[in-house]
Amino acid sequence: KFSVMILFDTLKIFIKGNVRIDDGVQLNFAEGASLIIEGSLNAIGTKESSIVLKGFKNSWRGLYVFNSKEESVLKNVTFKNTTGILDGILQLTGGVVFYNTKVTMENTNFENTMAEDALNIINSKYNLQNLSFQESRSDAFDSDYSEGFINSISFKNIGGDALDFSGSNVKVENFYAENVRDKAISVGESSKVDINNISVKDIGVAIASKDGSVTFASNCYVEDFKLSAFMTYIKKNNYSSPSLKLNKCITANEISKVTYFRQKGTELIADNLYNILEQD
Secondary structure, eight states: OOOEEEEEOSSEEEEESOEEEOTTEEEEEOTTOEEEEESOEEEEOOSSSOEEEEESSSOBOEEEEESOSSOEEEEEEEEESBOOOEETTEEOOEEEEEESSEEEEEEEEEEEEOSSEEEEEESOEEEEEEEEEEEESSEEEEEESOEEEEEEEEEEEESSOSEEEESOEEEEEEEEEEEEEEEEEEEESSOEEEEEEEEEEEEEEEEEEETTOEEEEEEEEEEEEEEEEEEEEOSSTTSOOOEEEEEEEEESSOOOTTTEEEETTOEEEETTBOOOOEEO
């Protein structure tokens, strides 16, 4: 077997049907080009012969997979230098977007993303194993109105939120983040998220639960937070009160009034500490 490199210089590649990319293939896209698939995507590389989708010289818009009853499967794949798909009425903030489908990813990397979201999964079901996000200008992974399981996910040098949930029901195991400007984990818009085994450092906020969301987190280690380690608050008034319950969550910083931020009327419990100060 040998690696295959293909250059696409058209601005939009639209495929209706199921697409397969074999191991060792590298797809190079011209600046402004995008790959849109109404169907499923099977991109299965190996550790020795991975699959790469990237801009040929600089950036490319990205990948959009939608409206498929068949599951998309990605293994040992790397996405580089996406900016988001902006094409007429199609305005996608994600560099890689899955909508109204099922998706499984293993050993998948997202690097040097200039889009608002490196990965955006919408109205879908997903199973993600061993994902890595590095150098994202804004948010890294945005889960909207989806159900999923995440095991082993890492983030480094993220300009916005690392992991952002809206209207989603997700379980997260083994989460690591370093140098995240905003929130390592943001849970909003009536999401239900269960998180176990978290290690974060150099972040704005470790976990924020807001706007009617129910969040459980256990076995957390937080080092060097800028704003607060754990927060509950209401950002959008049309949602009910959120909750955040913590078990065995510690910080390297000395416990202080900024370790927890609990807006009045919200619930924040840390290791049976029920009387966390309420604040405006």
